[in-house]
Structures are given as structure tokens and as C-alpha cells.
Amino acid sequence: MYSFNPGNQFALGHNKYQVLEVINSETIKATNTQTGHSHIMATAELYEHYEKGDLFFFGGEVQEKLEEETIKKLLNPANGPISVNETPSFKDDYLKRDPYTYTEEELDIIEFKLSFIDEILKKNPAAFTENHIQPLVDEVYEREHTKTDKTKPSPHTVRKWYDVYIKSGKQSYSLLPRIKDKGNRNDKREDIKDVIDQNIEKIYLTRNRNSIAKVHKAIKTEIKRNKLDVQIPSYMTIYKRIKKMEKDFPYEVMRAREGLIAANEAFRGADATYQESRALECVEVDSTKIDLFVLYWNGRPAGRPWLTVVRDRYTQCILGFYLGFEPPSILSLSKALKNSFLRKDHILEQFPEIKNKYPCFGLPEIIVCDNGKEWLCCA
Known part of the structure; x- marks a missing residue:
């Protein structure tokens, strides 16, 4: 078992962390x-x-120790088979390899997938929905792969390639076929996956809010019309995949089926609608x-005073505040915002006992607030 000792590094989702203290x-x-923010x-x-399998360790002494243990097990068959979850080198059934060991076929697979992933990293779409990913897929395929015999991937497939690539720390070996599928790759299974993914995106992920039964019917129709040599998936297979x-x-x-406003309203408390970068x-303001x-x-x-604070979400700094006995109103709000817009030099001059600097001020691009009456009134 790997421990969270100071200095150890681990990846969780698309983020990388280093343990500061226990x-x-x-x-x-x-x-x-990646962001420099600290978390408990x-x-x-x-x-x-x-x-x-959502978290794995990497880097430094931890990585060296894991690789050393893995090599010892590989050289000693008496130790039995190695579990894919024992080390991040085997994360998600992918074997860590040096690039010079790739075959021409494997290099071709990696280059094909990377062409779409690099375009996503370059363009940095606002969201990973079909409407944002499909134009990038079309552009890359038309520019680089129209003269090849490769099939254009669906946006959902490219999204999966991107997630695996980022989760591995942008390691090229993560784009290779999984170890358990080597020597027994089933092209028919890949074909049916693409058919399912494309119909889910085309029928289910729309504002029409079509049912799962309609998706299943469309998949059966497409398989029969194109005379694909694959088994028609059951309704429960489609149901479980969508769920x-x-x-x-x-x-x-929710954004694809019910719209941006409904999704933002439902996920307002989860910070799923906006990520600051500066x-x-x-x-x-609260x-x-x-x-x-x-x-x-x-x-x-004299009573209990009210404190109105303006806080920057990216830096977590207090840009300005207002302290007074007035309950929340347009007056207290305007004074707090004015204090956040202006320099604080006069405060430091008025209170020389303050030793630290207060360089926080400026005009924000977006102001987030609750539904207080001071925000709903007409100024």
C-alpha cells in the first residue's frame, strides 16, 4: 500500500498533487x-x-520503488502474475513502455489519436460536448486523414482518448490498445461501440429529450440497413451505457438535453459552470x-455590525470590504465594491501599525452573488 507521505505525488482525475504535510x-x-492551490x-x-483506479502515485522515490518491485516480479515467475492495480505503470491495463520499442503499426495508431488530441489541447474548447468537439474532429480528419483508410472517430471516442492521455500524464503508451486485447482484437466490437456512441450523441444528447428506447431502435435500424456483421445489442446494454x-x-x-441555463442552475453549487484562470x-460578494x-x-x-466582503475566486484574496451597522443594502454593497476597485494606500497611511502591504484592487470581469435584495433592487 502506498502512503500519502510528504513529498509523494499522485494524480486524481485530470489533476496532479504533491503532499505537503500530514x-x-x-x-x-x-x-x-498545475494551479498552485492547496487543499485539505x-x-x-x-x-x-x-x-x-481513479488515483495513482507517480514520480520521485515512489515511482522508482514501484518500478524496481515490478522488475523483480517480472524476473521471478515464482512471484505469480502481476496485478494491473499494483503500480501506476500498469494503470488501466496499459503497460509503460519506451517509445523506441513501438512497432510501425503502434506508432501509426498513436499518431492518429494524437492528431485529434493535439487539436483539442491547441483549441481548448469551452466544453467537451458534441457541438464543441465535432468541428475539431471534422477539421483534423479533413486536413490529415481523408486520403487514408482510417474511419473518422466520433466525438465521444476522441473524448475517451483525451481522458486516458491526460490521466496518464500525457504518456504516448496510454493510446495503445490495452494489453488484455492484444492478439485478440475484435474489430466488430469496435464497430458496434462506434455505432452506439454516435446514436447516443445524435439522438439522446439533444434538446428533443428522446428516450433510451428510441436510441435502441435507431441502433437496430442502422445495423440492419448497413448490413453490419455484428450482434444487435440489447436494450439493457444501451440503458446501462447511458446511465x-x-x-x-x-x-x-443535462446541458445537452435541457440547455445551458438549466445545467448551470442545477450545478451552481458544484462549481461546474465556471473555472477561473486569472x-x-x-x-x-457576500x-x-x-x-x-x-x-x-x-x-x-450599539449593536452587531454587518461585514460585506469582496473576494477574488482565483487568488482567494479579499479585494475590498465595508463594515457598518446598516443591514445589507445598495449602500453597503456600493461601498464594498468601491473599496475593492481602489488602492488601499490611504488605509495604510491612516493606520501605520499595519506592517504588511495591501496590493489588492481592480475592476473584476464577473461579479457572483446570491439572491439578496440588495442585488435585486433598481439602482
């Missing part, structure tokens, strides 16, 4: 090596992801009543 037996502090994580949940897709990509499915791109009483000089209570 807070206690149940939690650790890790930093996202529960080790129980991390080990659960590891057992499911798994809804579980893995709930936001994308400071002042998006700020949040008000709260402070848990203390302010007293006049004669000891009479």
Missing part, C-alpha cells in the same frame, strides 16, 4: 502542481479513489452579521 491520521494537505484532503476518500454516462458526466448530459476574472457587540463609550450597546 495533518493527522485522517487528513493531509496537498498542493495542485481526507485520506479515507483518497484511498477509496485509489481502490477504484453510466449520466453518472460520469452529469453536467454535460485574478480579477471573477469575484464573489454579507454577514458579525458575532460581537459594539459598545458606546458609556457602555451602552
Whole structure:
């Protein structure tokens, strides 16, 4: 079992982390090596992801130790077969290999898949839906593969290639056929997968909200019309495939079937609608009543003050604030925003006991708020 010791690195989803410190037996502090943000994580949940195959360790002494153990097992048959989950070198049934060992056929497969993946990385589409991926697939296929005998992949297939490639740390070996399929590759099974994926995207992932039964009927019709030498999948096969897709990509499915507004409303609390990439791109504003009483000089209570704060979502810095006894209103809101827009030099001059600098100010591109009355009134 691999532990979350300080310095160890692991990948979870599309993100890579490095353990900074072990807070206690149940939690650790890790930093996202791509964004620089730090997170407090529960080790129980991390080990659960590891057992499911969603998390794997890599890099440094951990990687060297794992590769050394793997080589010893390979050289000693008495140790028995190696499980694909024992080391990240065998993640998802893919064997880590050096590029110089690839055959010409394998290089051709990798180059074909990378041509679509590189286009996605280059264009960076706003979402991984059919409407965003299909034009990129068409463009690459028309530009590079029209004169070959290769079949144009569906957007769903390209999405799967992209996910596997990113999850492996952009290793080319992840694009090769899986080990368990080598020597027994079933082209018919690949054909039926493409037929299923294309009909799901064309019929189910639309604003018409067609049923799963209609998707199954369309698949049967296409197989019979094109006289494909494959077995017609059962209704339960299509049902399970769609339900798994809804579980893995709930936001994308809802957006395709119910529209952008409905999806954003449903996933508002999960930050699935927007990801910041720079400071002042998006700020949040909220008000709260402070848990203390302010007293006049004669000891009479003045009441509990309200604090309105403007926070930058990318840097987590407090851009500005307003402290007063007025309940949330257009007045407190405007003063907090004004404080966030302007420099804070006058505050540092007024309070020389403040030693640190306060360089946070500027005009945000997007302001996020709740449904408070101060936001709904007419200014």
C-alpha cells in the first residue's frame, strides 16, 4: 500500500498533487502542481479513489520503488502474475513502455489519436460536448486523414482518448490498445461501440429529450440497413451505457438535453459552470452579521455590525470590504465594491501599525452573488 507521505505525488482525475504535510491520521494537505492551490484532503476518500483506479502515485522515490518491485516480479515467475492495480505503470491495463520499442503499426495508431488530441489541447474548447468537439474532429480528419483508410472517430471516442492521455500524464503508451486485447482484437466490437456512441450523441444528447428506447431502435435500424456483421445489442446494454454516462458526466448530459441555463442552475453549487484562470476574472460578494457587540463609550450597546466582503475566486484574496451597522443594502454593497476597485494606500497611511502591504484592487470581469435584495433592487 502506498502512503500519502510528504513529498509523494499522485494524480486524481485530470489533476496532479504533491503532499505537503500530514495533518493527522485522517487528513493531509496537498498542493495542485498545475494551479498552485492547496487543499485539505481526507485520506479515507483518497484511498477509496485509489481502490477504484481513479488515483495513482507517480514520480520521485515512489515511482522508482514501484518500478524496481515490478522488475523483480517480472524476473521471478515464482512471484505469480502481476496485478494491473499494483503500480501506476500498469494503470488501466496499459503497460509503460519506451517509445523506441513501438512497432510501425503502434506508432501509426498513436499518431492518429494524437492528431485529434493535439487539436483539442491547441483549441481548448469551452466544453467537451458534441457541438464543441465535432468541428475539431471534422477539421483534423479533413486536413490529415481523408486520403487514408482510417474511419473518422466520433466525438465521444476522441473524448475517451483525451481522458486516458491526460490521466496518464500525457504518456504516448496510454493510446495503445490495452494489453488484455492484444492478439485478440475484435474489430466488430469496435464497430458496434462506434455505432452506439454516435446514436447516443445524435439522438439522446439533444434538446428533443428522446428516450433510451428510441436510441435502441435507431441502433437496430442502422445495423440492419448497413448490413453490419455484428450482434444487435440489447436494450439493457444501451440503458446501462447511458446511465453510466449520466453518472460520469452529469453536467454535460443535462446541458445537452435541457440547455445551458438549466445545467448551470442545477450545478451552481458544484462549481461546474465556471473555472477561473486569472485574478480579477471573477469575484464573489457576500454579507454577514458579525458575532460581537459594539459598545458606546458609556457602555451602552450599539449593536452587531454587518461585514460585506469582496473576494477574488482565483487568488482567494479579499479585494475590498465595508463594515457598518446598516443591514445589507445598495449602500453597503456600493461601498464594498468601491473599496475593492481602489488602492488601499490611504488605509495604510491612516493606520501605520499595519506592517504588511495591501496590493489588492481592480475592476473584476464577473461579479457572483446570491439572491439578496440588495442585488435585486433598481439602482
